[in-house]
Structure formats: C-alpha cells, structure tokens
Amino acid sequence: MTSSELWTRATAERYDAEEAEMSSAAVLGPTLAFLTELAGDGRALEFAIGTGRVGVPLRERGVPVAGIELSEHMAAVLRRKIGEEELPVVIGDMATTVVPGEFALVYLVYNTITNLLTQEEQVECFRNAARHLRPGGRFVIELGVPPLRFLPPGQVAVPFDVSERHLGFDTFDLVEQVLVSHHFTRDDGDGRYRRGTSRHRYAWPAELDLMARIAGLELERRVADWDGAPFTQDSTKHISVWRKPIRGRATGLST
Template sequence: MINQQELWDHDAAQQYDTPGEGMFSPEVLAPTVEVLSELAGDGPAVEFAIGTGRVAIPLSGAGIQVSGIELSHAMISRLREKAGEDRIAVVQGDMCEAVAGENFSLAFLVFNTIANLLTQDEQVRCFQNAARHLAPGGRFVIELWVPQLRSLPPGHGGTVEVSRPGYLLVDTYDVLHQHVISHHVQFGPDLADGREARIGRTPHRYIWPSELDLMARLAGFELESRWADWDRSEFTEDSRSHVSVYRLTTV
C-alpha cells in the first residue's frame, strides 16, 4: 500500500507550486475560481485535498469563505507559508473521514485527486463524507480525467500522455484493477538539484463517469451538470476530462 505521507513529502510540496505556469496559470485558475465561486454563492466552501492552496487561496480572494482537508503535513506547511489559519482553516486528515465542519454550500475536489484514493470503497466513502459536510441542496464538484483506454495499442500497457522539452508523462495501466501509475520524467540542464533526470511516480484508481455517478447516488447526490472543462464546454465521447457537479438531494 502506498504511504501518501511519503508520496506527498517535503520535497514534493516544495516543488508543487509553479506560479503563473501550468495548473497555476491564470488561464487555468480563472475559470476554475469563477465556476466554484458561482456555485458556492453566499455560502462557505470546503476543499477536499486542499494541497498548497492552488485553488483555495484565489477562491478566498474572490470573497468565498474556504476551509479544507489535507492528509499531507508537508502540503499544509507549504499552504501556511501563503495563507494563515485565520484565512483558510485546514483539518489534517483523510478526506474519506476527516470533518472540517457542516452546512457548507459547496464541497470540491479538483485536479483528479479523487483518483488518489486507490480503492472503490474509499472513493465511495469520500462521497459520503462530502454529503456530511453539505447543507441540504449543497453541491459537490469533482474534476477528473477520462481513462484513455482507447489509446492503448494491443498488447501494450502504457500511453505517452505528455511529451514536451524537459518533461515526459507516461501512464501505465492495470485494467483488471482500474489502476494507473503516472511516471513523471523531468530532464535537462535546468533541474535544481543538478541531476540529468528526475523520475516521480503517482498511483491512481481511475473512475469512469458512469461509475462516479453511481457513487454519487449511493451518497444521496444527483448529477446536475457535466462539462468537458471549467469553461463549461460540452462533454462528449471524445472529452479527455470532465467537471461534474452533484447536488445533495438527501441528508
């Protein structure tokens, strides 16, 4: 079993932020914050796996009261360098069980992080925990990639997802158990530690959209909206990711 504290350790937390670039770019964050702010309305929001505050900090800056749950001590420490407890309250613990409060209008779990839970049972319990946090009619938003099994050549168990100067992402699949290991290869002369290459690996359990919807129903949610991205573009059979909005119908 993967030790998530070891996976998201001090080095990972310090290297996680890429200000102004990648998932920290304004082109990514601005529509994310806009949608979440609209869905939260006048109520408070809670982020599961808040990390270093990539989304929570700008969402707080938009006037939403934000709390969070985070397993990694190192990620929380990095968040605290940018925002104090008085601004964003964070509970250290497992997002399947930890409690950050109740009667939130919005809970959200972004950037594929529900897939860090490596069993179906854990993923179902995450939905149930979201329901415990929400007021009646509250929403749970999940951002998640769509498994690219159609890209697997016959007899091969992996795909190249990203290839650009200095970075290569290769995903290897265990289709029997719905597990993926993402291999992140950074290379070139610009590595801070002077090495020629650095390899990091992150495990996931992938979830089909239909399976995610069933998990939601088991926890008392119904699907309200699904888009291909935060720009609310149409979700189609060719979409590589989705933003799904679930509304709590039972408590």
Template sequence: MDQQRIWDADAAGRYDTPGTGMFAPEVLGPAVDRLAELAEGGRALEFAVGTGRVAVPLTGRGVPVTGVELSPPMIERLRTKADESAIPVVVGDMATARAPGEYTLVYLVYNTISNLLTQADQVACFRNAARHLGPGGRFVVELWVPELRTLPPGREATVWHCEPGYIGLDTYDVLRQHVVSHHFRFDESGRRAQLDRSPHRYVWPAELDLMAQLAGFRLESRHADWTGSEFTAESRSHVSVYRLPSPTPGTCETPALDTRTP
C-alpha cells in the first residue's frame, strides 16, 4: 500500500473530526501546550503536518511552524485553515525532505513515524530531524507501544478498539515488525461498513532510542502522554523527547552523549 494512495483526497476529506477523536480538546490541548513549551520561543518543524491539526493551534500560540507533508490533498485541506505565509509546507517525504532554515523543535505526532515501513527509513527520519535542528534542539515523537502481549501464539490479529459504529482491528507480521490497521465504520443500518486500511512498522521504545543515538540525540524524557503521566510497562503509548547536545561554553567540542534515561 503506497502512502500517497492511502492519503488521497477521500482520506483527507474524512481526516478532520472537529471536537472529537484526535481533535478532542482533551487530546489536542495538552499536545499543543507541551510542544509550545518545548519550542522555547523558537521555530518548529512538523513532519507529516497533514491538515494542520497541531500546526494551526500551535501557530496560534505564537510558535512559527513549517510543515513537511507527502500528500497534496492533505495540504489542500490545510490551506483552508492557513495560507502559505502562515504555515509554509514543503512537499516531500519526512525521511528526506529539507525545509529551509534552522529550528529549535522538530515533532512527529500521533504514531506517524510508523508510516515509514523500514527500519532504514525510520533511522533516516531521525537523521533528517537532526539536520534541521540547532545545538540543543529537540525532536519529539509520539508513538504507540506494540501490543504483542495481546497476540497469543498462532493468532495474527487483535481488536484494539470497539464502539458502536466502529471496529479497529490490527493484523501483524511479527517477522517484519509490520502491522496493518483495519478501520471498519458502519452505516446507520449497521449492515454495511466502509473499510480503510493503513500499513505501519511498529517500533519498540528501546529500538527508537537506538535510532536516536545513531542520529546524535539523547533521550531527555519519556512520558505516557502529553500531560506528563509516568511511562510504565502498562503504558499503551509514549511521548519521547530527544535532544541534541549543546556545545560546552568556551569550547568547540561536542560533549559525549549521555545515553542513560533521565
């Protein structure tokens, strides 16, 4: 499944759900608050900016945001909310596309790094983030924790969400660390459903940390959500903040990375 074909005009038209789901105030508000804090008054770059779910309110908080986005239909929908002067967008792949200038913050939210389907591309994404950041800059990744403990031997699928009118089901290829998410949305009769599918490569937090080290980052913090809840073995997702080292005052050397978790 090609990502550009997945994120077509039809998908872009269904993406925004104002006030509910990922657009619910209790979901979106803490993310914007935390990202504004981490930007520390500087410029931010959002990989996979989409329709501007985060970029638009973050810009409203006074943080200049530039985006990278692969899908032209998603950008077209963003343009109904903010023009190019408000939120510039570079059309391209988040693993390779280059945005002009230097940033204090690069962020990649709502599991989107898993849209890169190889380990090499995910590593390249970390390196691309590092290229855009100045010394001491941060890269923030929001990602789900693979739920393999719910997958008994011999079973290839799990239902991860079920509510009236919707069923979310994942099928796993554990050899390649691939998962395909299936979204079944039923009509009012309950007899007919629309199916949307999206492929992902799942990543364990420890593997993500190694990718960060390869790009010159260290882990600054990890929490279970945007409000700062403790990350535990039972957490279903995490918000990880990676940081480039800052030059030691009076020297031109880069200090050794502290790879320990704070």
C-alpha cells in the first residue's frame, strides 16, 4: 500500500457529476486523440483509472485498455459503465501493482501522480510503467506546473477556482513539497457548502525527467496541452511523453 489517500464510497458516487466538465467533448476529444495515436495497434494501461473518465471512451475508440485503481469504490462506479472482459481493472496501487502482459502505452492523467505523497513512490511509479511497457512503448503524464510564482512571501494559499458552486485553493509546504487542495462545494440539494481536502506531492518537469531516467525511459516530447501547444515558461501544465528504448539500455542512471 502506498501513501495515497483512499477515495471513499461517497466521493466515488459524486465524482462524475462534479467532474462533468472534464468529461465534455471539448476536454476529452484532444485527450483521446493524443492517446489513441500513441497506442497505435497496441494495448494501453491507465494508472489510477478511477471511474473510467478516459479509459472507457478510449476503449470505445478501439484501443484495448486495462486499468489499475486503488479505490474499490471508484472501480465499482467504472464497472457500471463497462464489463470486466472489455476493460479489466486490477485493484492496487500504481507504484507496485502488476498487470499481465506488455503495453504500447501507459498513462496517468489529471495530476494523478501527485496522489503518491513521497518521491520514492513516484520513482517506483515510473519503474512500474517501464515494467509494463514493450520496447518502444510510451509513458504519458498530464501534470500541472506548481503555481509557486503566485505565492509571494508570507502568503500560504493560491486559489485555483472561484465560481458559484465551488471555491478551491491550494496551500503549500515548500519543505516537504506537498500541497493540500481545499474545496468548498455547494450541494444542489440544500445549498449548503461541503468542505473537502486532499494531499498531493507536486513535482517539477525536470524532476520527472530524472525519475524517468532512473526507470530507463527517455523524454520524447513535452507539450502544454493535449492539443500539442508548445510548452513554455508560462504554461500552467504539461503533457510529457517518455519512451522505452527499443534496443540496448537507456542512457542515464541504471535501475
């Protein structure tokens, strides 16, 4: 078991409704196109597949998909959408759990690698991805760039959403490299606000590249979004692609 916080039944049951915008065609279209191209004629493995926001429509596009998910409650919601034979899911953590077979693509979306709260576990996640990839296969991560430029001296919080139904802000522990996301969400039923928090270990792109080298993977591409926009110093997130070498050992650190 990793240090990841476990999603509860209540959280799993309302997850799709609260993340409806992330399931829109405008968001999912470029994501699915990007992943489908990388998978080619091979299989794809999603770490932390959750309720299947990406995995289910990717399977519907013809890509054979398998998943790893820590929360049985999240996997149960996914299972209402698609059967085990069509999209198998193994319950376990993404740093150590092994799924049979080789894959052309392993991917992690929507900042999910930050659920692993230590650097060691994040390194093991890269190693686990490399373990599952066939030679020439790719590991893809979608991750926000830590917004520390918005954190002046003496300030401890950065807002990321201020809307009618939701107020969200992050607080940072710069020593431990951990952020806590705070959410105040208004329930449609009685209009009251529900508070929730979650912990995450943020990581910079350069740190992820070193993790990839430790796992024997090589950076192939980094863009600012699923549509392929260039990654710059002003980008708020990145899509990074690392490749498992086809022949010989990768350059860099050994495992």
